[in-house]
Amino acid sequence: MSSFVVAVFLGICALQDIKHKRISNWLTLSAIVAALAYLLVFQRSWLGAPPLDAALAATFALLLSLPGYALGKFGGADVKLLLFIGLAGSSQLLLLCIAGAGLAYAGWVLAAKPVWPLLSETAQNHLGHMAPAQVKTYPFAPFILAGFLTAIFLTEM
Template identity: 45%
Template sequence: MIYGAVVLVWLGVCAVQDVRQRLLANRLTLGAALLALIHLLWTGHTWLGATAGEGMWAFFLALLLTLPGYALGRLGAGDVKLLSALALASNADYLLGAFIGAAVVNLLWLLVMPKLWPPMSQGLKNALGHLAPGPSKKLPFAPFLLVGFALAWFWIG
């Protein structure tokens, strides 16, 4: 239970950084992946209690889900590393739950937000253009992944 809370806090920090800076620092993504991998190899299970085999399957599934999006320019490298780290810390159920939950929440955001609060929608588009020079103007993925993981953790756990 405590590791689930740690994952939730870590995803929260990643979400804040993704919104503010439009990137995910390697020390957050690769650092968490390294800690999760060391834990996996040392104890034989992931932070959320899955076997090593389940954790490695989730890792390869994360790559399978994210690398095409990265190749098409829909996901950034930080998103790929974030989902890979989440996979090493959890299992395929949590990973798929978080990924599907993130996609649903993202879609709801894009469909509902402009209707509920048009100034917020336009303000978000303008803010994304002014947050930092150069980074993507797409919506940050980490906040949606945070919500998706929280829903999966509540549903599965």
């Protein structure tokens, strides 16, 4: 059930990112605070990892995302989403999530041009920032969601 709540949260963030190419700080920071509070109170992450593993995952999240942010290749919200996943999950989950997100992003880069014309006009309007002709880089939160779902599938098999 906890992974479902995290997936719904990431889905909300992904929708906001697709629509506005921005995610509310209120949304991301409150999730980080909630995951950290849960970790401190219950001495395990929201998804059941020991505190040391969640701390390691949070460290990995920052080490892997802050350089991209500093180079302007990664958004601040993406850094915060990965930090949240680290605090709420485990190092294995985070690393699988990042790998899955990267693969999903690469898949969209390859598939977007041929797939985009097949989408209805309504779908294209709702997915505006995902249009291959209009953007240099795509919003990353939808791919973080895809990576998280992949990681959950792989770790709960």
